[in-house]
Amino acid sequence: MRSTGLRFLRPYLYSNIRPVRRVAHAAFTNQTGELRTSIVTPPTKNADSNRSGDVQQRINELRRAGVELYPRLCPDARSMSCSEFARKYTALKPGKTREEDTAILRGRVLSSRSHGAKLIFLDIVQDGQRVQGVCNLRLLEKSGVSEEQFKSFSRIIRRGDNFSITGMPHRTGRGELSVLATELPTLLSPSLHQLPTEITDPETKIRNRHADLLIDQRLAEILDLRSDIIQYLRRSLLDDGFREVETPVLAANAGGAVARPFTTSASEFPVQPLSLRIAPELWLKRLILGGKDRVFEIGKSFRNEGVDTTHNPEFTSCEFYQAFATLEDLIAKTESMFIGLARSVEHLKRSTYNSLPPLVMQVDRPFKRIDFLTAIQSALNCSLPKLDAPDATSQLLKLFQDHNIPPPSSPSLPRLVDKLSSLYIEPQCIEPTFIMYHPECLSPLAKSFNHPDLGQRVSARVELFVQGRELVNAYEEENSSFEQRTKFVQQQQFRDSDNEAIIDEGYLEALEWGLPPTGGWGCGVDRLCMLFSGATRISDVLHFGTLKNVVGLSREGSK
Numbered sequence: 400m401r402s403t404g405l406r407f408l409r410p411y412l413y414s415n416i417r418p419v420r421r422v423a424h425a426a427f428t429n430q431t432g433e434l435r436t437s438i439v440t441p442p443t444k445n446a447d448s449n450r451s452g453d454v455q456q457r458i459n460e461l462r463r464a465g466v467e468l469y470p471r472l473c474p475d476a477r478s479m480s481c482s483e484f485a486r487k488y489t490a491l492k493p494g495k496t497r498e499e500d501t502a503i504l505r506g507r508v509l510s511s512r513s514h515g516a517k518l519i520f521l522d523i524v525q526d527g528q529r530v531q532g533v534c535n536l537r538l539l540e541k542s543g544v545s546e547e548q549f550k551s552f553s554r555i556i557r558r559g560d561n562f563s564i565t566g567m568p569h570r571t572g573r574g575e576l577s578v579l580a581t582e583l584p585t586l587l588s589p590s591l592h593q594l595p596t597e598i599t600d601p602e603t604k605i606r607n608r609h610a611d612l613l614i615d616q617r618l619a620e621i622l623d624l625r626s627d628i629i630q631y632l633r634r635s636l637l638d639d640g641f642r643e644v645e646t647p648v649l650a651a652n653a654g655g656a657v658a659r660p661f662t663t664s665a666s667e668f669p670v671q672p673l674s675l676r677i678a679p680e681l682w683l684k685r686l687i688l689g690g691k692d693r694v695f696e697i698g699k700s701f702r703n704e705g706v707d708t709t710h711n712p713e714f715t716s717c718e719f720y721q722a723f724a725t726l727e728d729l730i731a732k733t734e735s736m737f738i739g740l741a742r743s744v745e746h747l748k749r750s751t752y753n754s755l756p757p758l759v760m761q762v763d764r765p766f767k768r769i770d771f772l773t774a775i776q777s778a779l780n781c782s783l784p785k786l787d788a789p790d791a792t793s794q795l796l797k798l799f800q801d802h803n804i805p806p807p808s809s810p811s812l813p814r815l816v817d818k819l820s821s822l823y824i825e826p827q828c829i830e831p832t833f834i835m836y837h838p839e840c841l842s843p844l845a846k847s848f849n850h851p852d853l854g855q856r857v858s859a860r861v862e863l864f865v866q867g868r869e870l871v872n873a874y875e876e877e878n879s880s881f882e883q884r885t886k887f888v889q890q891q892q893f894r895d896s897d898n899e900a901i902i903d904e905g906y907l908e909a910l911e912w913g914l915p916p917t918g919g920w921g922c923g924v925d926r927l928c929m930l931f932s933g934a935t936r937i938s939d940v941l942h943f944g945t946l947k948n949v950v951g952l953s954r955e956g957s958k
Contacts, residue, residue: 480528508521530578555589693720
């Protein structure tokens with residue numbers, strides 16, 4: 400009978416390891432409750448057998464050394480983080496020891512080095528902070544550690560193990576802040592695998608994110624910077640008098656944007672289809688209606704669309720809504736936030752995130768502005784047809800044909816206009832640039848007006864592009880229930896497989912209570928993190944990669 404054991408805990412550390420094909424946890428412990436050390440090993444996989452044997456050998460080695468596996472931590476006032484230790488003893492001079500102090504540090508072994516038979520150096524890291532541990536047998540003998548115990552300890556240390564070191568703060572003659580061990584370090588949890596120094600295969604990296612984070616400093620710093628960026632956005636809005644709120648993710652309708660939603664159902668309403676939200680916009684504007692004049696939300700939205708280097712169906716956005724804000728107010732707020740964020744990120748890169756590249760763009764006020772329709776007409780050297788005319792779509796298709804421009808696969812009016820923007824405007828937006836006054840058909844939730852020079856119906860809207868990518872979408876909100884209904888109806892005329900436009904009667908009814916003139920602002924956090932970290936793929940700024948990576952992990956784990 401094939402034995403089972405630890406394998407269900409770590410079924411795919413490397414790309415050629417396959418997951419357990421049967422439930423392993425049932426045999427995780429034997430009848431006495433003791434930890435089993437046998438490993439589930441598909442007999443046809445030699446590589447798996449070798450690695451499973453390595454794990455078995457590692458556990459036996461630790462038990463022969465009399466090591467307690469996975470001990471509980473005991474509270475101790477002397478314990479501190481590696482960062483606290485580094486801050487507290489930063490003034491300690493080379494060659495000096497604080498003998499009156501005792502510190503307990505815990506962290507993962509990054510490396511270990513032996514100098515003869517009586518001196519071992521350990522580099523431990525905790526939350527990005529590295530501290531050196533010095534284990535000197537002569538000093539440890541004073542606390543009763545024998546030479547044999549010291550040798551046994553030296554044999555069990557492995558890169559990736561978690562250890563606790565108790566000792567005195569010390570700075571070596573070369574200036575290395577260290578903890579001089581006064582007790583034999585305690586193994587808190589072993590690494591049952593050899594932690595590699597590098598993972599180069601992209602698939603292996605994403606499938607073993609936990610291991611990659613331990614060894615890829617750049618990846619770890621990108622994800623830490625992501626957290627800092629989100630906190631900056633939050634602080635900036637809170638400091639400006641906004642209140643953070645949470646709105647529903649699951650509802651009957653997925654309004655607030657033009658996109659295909661994910662649909663599901665709930666046992667409470669088995670016949671009512673539900674959708675994951677594609678944007679929190681309509682909920683946030685309901686709060687403005689309720690007298691909450693400045694609200695924002697940082698959270699997840701979902702769009703049932705493809706995955707590429709800059710898109711993921713599950714994404715994070717930051718949206719704020721402000722009563723009585725104009726388009727110019729939104730532009731000023733955007734410039735202020737981006738300039739402040741750029742300065743903050745540059746400081747973090749100099750002080751903390753040394754593996755990340757410096758910003759390659761100038762972020763200075765005022766940002767460049769491009770008028771949407773004027774720019775397209777200038778690029779085509781001709782006037783566009785009236786975009787609110789009944790035959791606007793056919794006229795645009797003729798313009799595409801005359802200029803040898805291949806139309807999009809679903810040539811609706813919004814998609815045709817958007818294609819022109821992607822060809823003639825977006826490539827100009829390398830430095831921070833506002834694209835302004837989009838055609839009305841592209842902005843069903845924004846207020847509209849007649850363009851003063853072109854006579855076209857356009858929206859009071861801007862998009863911020865940087866390095867050819869959209870980062871911010873902002874506009875004055877349509878607050879007339881009559882105009883909003885007309886725009887919802889118009890969007891239904893453009894429905895296709897990727898645009899499931901609906902008429903949200905609940906939102907229209909809410910507008911009848913009098914939405915004040917309101918400015919709305921939305922930013923894609925994932926793309927923002929790509930920009931400021933220098934990442935070229937959206938998967939690099941997501942803790943577990945894109946939906947493709949996540950689904951791949953789940954599928955492997957279910958075999």
